[in-house]
Amino acid sequence: MGKVSAAFSLKHVLVLSLALNVGLILRVLHEGGEKNLEKENRDTAAGAGAVMASKEAHAGMTSSSSTGAAEAVAGGGDDGSVINLDHGDPTMYERFWQQMGDKTTVVIPGWQYISYFSDVRNLCWFLEPEFANAVVNLHKVVGNAISVDHHIVVGTGSTQLFQAVLYALSPADTSEPMSVVSAAPYYSSYPLQTDYLKSGLYKWAGDAYKFSKDTPYVELVTSPNNPDGSTRQAVVNQSEGILLHDLAYYWPQYTPISFPADQDIMLFTVSKSTGHAGTRIGWALIRDREIAKKMTKFIEINTIGVSKDSQLRAAKVLQAVSDSYDRDGNPKESKAFFQYGYNLMAERWRNLRAAVNMSGLFSLPDFPVEVCTFSRRAFAPQPAFAWLKCEGEIEDCESFIRKHKILTRGGKHFGVSPKYVRISMLDRDEKFNLFTERLSKIHN
Amino acid sequence: MGKVSAAFSLKHVLVLSLALNVGLILRVLHEGGEKNLEKENRDTAAGAGAVMASKEAHAGMTSSSSTGAAEAVAGGGDDGSVINLDHGDPTMYERFWQQMGDKTTVVIPGWQYISYFSDVRNLCWFLEPEFANAVVNLHKVVGNAISVDHHIVVGTGSTQLFQAVLYALSPADTSEPMSVVSAAPYYSSYPLQTDYLKSGLYKWAGDAYKFSKDTPYVELVTSPNNPDGSTRQAVVNQSEGILLHDLAYYWPQYTPISFPADQDIMLFTVSKSTGHAGTRIGWALIRDREIAKKMTKFIEINTIGVSKDSQLRAAKVLQAVSDSYDRDGNPKESKAFFQYGYNLMAERWRNLRAAVNMSGLFSLPDFPVEVCTFSRRAFAPQPAFAWLKCEGEIEDCESFIRKHKILTRGGKHFGVSPKYVRISMLDRDEKFNLFTERLSKIHN
Known part of the structure; x- marks a missing residue:
C-alpha cells in the first residue's frame, strides 16, 4: 500500500501542479476578472495540501490520515483521486450564498x-x-x-x-x-x-x-x-x-x-x-x-x-x-436558507443510505422521525456528519476506507471502537457525489 | 473623595444619558443616514461605560481604576469630566483613515x-x-x-x-x-x-x-x-x-x-x-x-x-x-500614513512635555536622537505611551492623578514603583488635548 500510494502521490501532485500553473496563467491574463475561477484553483490546491499537511498532524483540522496521496475532485466520474471528508468544512453552503448575490455582502470603510x-x-x-x-x-x-x-x-x-x-x-x-x-x-x-x-x-x-x-x-x-x-x-x-x-x-x-x-x-x-x-x-x-x-x-x-x-x-x-421568514416562520422567498439546507441534507442522506445499501459492508445509525416546530415537517435527523460503522470482520474502519482513498476520522478519536468513522456531509456537491459513488462500489 | 465622585458620577451619567437619548432620536429620524453621528454617540457612551466596567476589573482592557465617575470628552475647555487613558486604544488614527476615503474600504461577498x-x-x-x-x-x-x-x-x-x-x-x-x-x-x-x-x-x-x-x-x-x-x-x-x-x-x-x-x-x-x-x-x-x-x-x-x-x-x-511610498521610501502622496503619524506624535509629545514643565510635579524619560533609515530624519523616540513619574513626595502616582480624573495605569502593574504611571498617547485629539490642558494645571 505504501509504495502504491507513493507512486500515486507523485503522479497526482504533478497533475495538480500543472493544473495550478494553468490556473495561475489564466489569473494573470484575466487580472481582477473571474473570481470563481480563482476560487476553484484554490480549492483544488487546498485538497492537495490538506493531505500533505495531514502527514504531520493527528486528528484535528488537518487529516488524521497518514496517506501521502494527492487529493482532487473529479469533474465527472471517479478518477480515483483522494476524497478528504475528515473535517467538517461547511463548503456545501457556498452555492446558496452565491445565489443570494449581494444580499449578504459586507462593506467596511477603513x-x-x-x-x-x-x-x-x-x-x-x-x-x-x-x-x-x-x-x-x-x-x-x-x-x-x-x-x-x-x-x-x-x-x-x-x-x-x-x-x-x-x-x-x-x-x-x-x-x-x-x-x-x-x-x-x-x-x-x-x-x-x-x-x-x-x-x-x-x-x-x-x-x-x-x-x-x-x-x-x-x-x-x-x-x-x-x-x-x-x-x-x-x-x-x-x-x-x-x-x-x-x-x-x-x-x-x-x-x-x-x-x-x-x-x-x-x-x-x-x-x-x-x-x-x-x-x-x-x-x-x-x-x-x-x-x-x-x-x-x-x-x-x-x-x-x-x-x-x-x-x-x-x-x-x-x-x-x-x-427571509415571516412572523409565522414561513419562508418569504423561494430560496430560504433552511429550506435549501434541509433539502440538500435530505438528498445527501438518501444518496448515502443508498450507497451503504449497495455496498453491503457498512451501516448507519437510524433516527426517529419527529415533528419540527420550525418547519412543521416530520422528519428524521439528517446530521452534518455520518457515523459509519464497518460491519463484519473489518476492525479498523478508517484504514479500510482509506484503502479506497476516502479520508475519514476513526472512532478512537471519539473515545469508541475503531469500527466507526466520522464522515463530513458538508463538503461541496462534486466531492460528496464522488464519495457516495465510490462508497457504493466497495465490496469485500 | 468618595462622596464627591459619587455625586459627580450621577450628574454626569444623567447628562450622558440625555445626550444618548438625543442621539438615538436623531438616529431614528435620520435612519441609514449620517454615520459619523452614530459613531460619535457610541464613543461618548463608550467612555462612560469603560469607567463603569472598570469597577469590576483589574488592570486590563477595562481600567484599573476604581473610580465611579462618568467620563466624557469636552467639546472645548475643561468640563472636569473623567479622561481615561489607561489602555492604548489607537483611535488617534481614525481621522487619517477617514480622510483616505474609500481607499481601504473592504468588500466581502457573502x-x-x-x-x-x-x-x-x-x-x-x-x-x-x-x-x-x-x-x-x-x-x-x-x-x-x-x-x-x-x-x-x-x-x-x-x-x-x-x-x-x-x-x-x-x-x-x-x-x-x-x-x-x-x-x-x-x-x-x-x-x-x-x-x-x-x-x-x-x-x-x-x-x-x-x-x-x-x-x-x-x-x-x-x-x-x-x-x-x-x-x-x-x-x-x-x-x-x-x-x-x-x-x-x-x-x-x-x-x-x-x-x-x-x-x-x-x-x-x-x-x-x-x-x-x-x-x-x-x-x-x-x-x-x-x-x-x-x-x-x-x-x-x-x-x-x-x-x-x-x-x-x-x-x-x-x-x-x-x-503610498515609492521604491526609495519617499511618500508619493501628501498624506502618507507614517508622515501623518509621525507629525501627530511629535506634536503630542511637544504638548505633553510643555504640560509637564508647566506643572512641575512630573517628569518624563529623555530619549537619544537617532537617524531613521526610513524617513532619513533625525529624531528622538515619541512612544505610544508616556511613562510619567510623579516627582517629590508623591508615592502613588496613579491615585494622585486620578484625583484629577485622569485614569492611568500605575507602575506596580509593570513590576516597578508606583511613582510611575503609563498614559496612552493614542487617543482621539479632543481627549488628548483635554488631558495635557488639565495636567499642566496640576500643582501641589
Whole structure:
C-alpha cells in the first residue's frame, strides 16, 4: 500500500501542479476578472495540501490520515483521486450564498471599527450590538433557543467559547483541576482543547458514562451530537456538576427543532448554522452574569476581544436568514436558507443510505422521525456528519476506507471502537457525489 | 473623595444619558443616514461605560481604576469630566483613515471565504495569501524587519501569537514549567497572559534582571518597550534561553528605524502599526519551521484559525500604506500614513512635555536622537505611551492623578514603583488635548 500510494502521490501532485500553473496563467491574463475561477484553483490546491499537511498532524483540522496521496475532485466520474471528508468544512453552503448575490455582502470603510471596544455598556464589551441583535432575532425566528434572560458572549468560534466556559467554571482556589467529561462518542477535539496547555484549572476526564468522582465537574452535552447525530441529555447525575450545552448543530436543516433550548450555558456557531466557518464567529447564551463576565475576561486575556469585521459579516448573514421568514416562520422567498439546507441534507442522506445499501459492508445509525416546530415537517435527523460503522470482520474502519482513498476520522478519536468513522456531509456537491459513488462500489 | 465622585458620577451619567437619548432620536429620524453621528454617540457612551466596567476589573482592557465617575470628552475647555487613558486604544488614527476615503474600504461577498482553510500549501494553513503579501511588502518599504527566511504566522492579535510562542517553545516532556521573564518595567499583560490558565508548560517568572535559574526560559524583549518606550536588548544571558521579540511599536511614527530586525521570533500587530485594533490581527515572523508549525497548531486548537474577513481588511490597509511610498521610501502622496503619524506624535509629545514643565510635579524619560533609515530624519523616540513619574513626595502616582480624573495605569502593574504611571498617547485629539490642558494645571 505504501509504495502504491507513493507512486500515486507523485503522479497526482504533478497533475495538480500543472493544473495550478494553468490556473495561475489564466489569473494573470484575466487580472481582477473571474473570481470563481480563482476560487476553484484554490480549492483544488487546498485538497492537495490538506493531505500533505495531514502527514504531520493527528486528528484535528488537518487529516488524521497518514496517506501521502494527492487529493482532487473529479469533474465527472471517479478518477480515483483522494476524497478528504475528515473535517467538517461547511463548503456545501457556498452555492446558496452565491445565489443570494449581494444580499449578504459586507462593506467596511477603513476608518470604522478601529477601536478595541464595541459597546462598553455591555458586560461583553467587544460584542457588536448589530451581531447581538441578529442572534436574538434568529433564535426568535427558528425557535431553537431562548435568548431572553441570557447574556450573549461572542467568541472567535465556539472553540474559544468552550475554553472560556471552562475557565469561567473552574473553582478559584482548588488544589485539583476540575474534571471535564462527555459521553462517548464525543467530539474528537474536546480532549485536546481541554488538555493542550496542561492547565491546573481543568482536566479532561473522558467518557461521562464512566465518570464517578465526587468532585466538581463539567459535562459537555453536544446535541445533536458530533459525531453520531443523536439527541443528547446529561448522563452524569451528581450534585457538583455543571452542564455545558454545545448546540452547534441544533438547526432545522440537520434535526427537527422540538423545543426552544433554555439551558444555563449554550454554545452556537456560525460555521455550522450558515456555513461561514472562515469568519470564526460563535456565540454563547449564558444565564449567570458572573459566568458571562468571567468568559468575557477569558476572551480579553486570550485575544483582547473578537474581530469586529467578522461580527459585522456574521450579523449581516444571520439577519438575512431571519429576514427571509415571516412572523409565522414561513419562508418569504423561494430560496430560504433552511429550506435549501434541509433539502440538500435530505438528498445527501438518501444518496448515502443508498450507497451503504449497495455496498453491503457498512451501516448507519437510524433516527426517529419527529415533528419540527420550525418547519412543521416530520422528519428524521439528517446530521452534518455520518457515523459509519464497518460491519463484519473489518476492525479498523478508517484504514479500510482509506484503502479506497476516502479520508475519514476513526472512532478512537471519539473515545469508541475503531469500527466507526466520522464522515463530513458538508463538503461541496462534486466531492460528496464522488464519495457516495465510490462508497457504493466497495465490496469485500 | 468618595462622596464627591459619587455625586459627580450621577450628574454626569444623567447628562450622558440625555445626550444618548438625543442621539438615538436623531438616529431614528435620520435612519441609514449620517454615520459619523452614530459613531460619535457610541464613543461618548463608550467612555462612560469603560469607567463603569472598570469597577469590576483589574488592570486590563477595562481600567484599573476604581473610580465611579462618568467620563466624557469636552467639546472645548475643561468640563472636569473623567479622561481615561489607561489602555492604548489607537483611535488617534481614525481621522487619517477617514480622510483616505474609500481607499481601504473592504468588500466581502457573502459566499466568499466560507472555508476554514486559506492556503493549505502553506504551513500556516489559515493565513490569507493576500495578507502575507501585504506584510512582506510593508516590511520591505519600511525596512524595520527582514521577512525573508521567516515563516509568517497570523494570529488573532499579537496577544494570541504571544501565547502560541510560549506553547511552541515549551519542552514536550518536562516536570517543571518553562520560565517566562521580561525586564521591568514590562508590559502589564504579560504575567496574566502567561499564568491565567495555570499552565504546566510555562510560568511567569517576573523581572528578567532578577532571573538566575539555570533552567529553560523565554525572555520577552519588547522594543520599543511598553510602557517606557526604551530600546531594548535581552538582559538574561544564559545558554538555555530563547528570545521573543515583541516589535509592536517598531514603526517610524514612534521611533527611528535604525536597522531591519532579523530575530528568530518577532511579533507585530495591526493595532499599533496602523491603528486597526478592532480587526484583532497580528503576525509573527518565525525563522524556525518547527516553531512556526507548533504555533500554527496552537492557533488551530485555540480558535481553529484566524478571521478571514479581518485578514483581508488588514491586507488592504497594510498594502495601501506600502503603496503610498515609492521604491526609495519617499511618500508619493501628501498624506502618507507614517508622515501623518509621525507629525501627530511629535506634536503630542511637544504638548505633553510643555504640560509637564508647566506643572512641575512630573517628569518624563529623555530619549537619544537617532537617524531613521526610513524617513532619513533625525529624531528622538515619541512612544505610544508616556511613562510619567510623579516627582517629590508623591508615592502613588496613579491615585494622585486620578484625583484629577485622569485614569492611568500605575507602575506596580509593570513590576516597578508606583511613582510611575503609563498614559496612552493614542487617543482621539479632543481627549488628548483635554488631558495635557488639565495636567499642566496640576500643582501641589
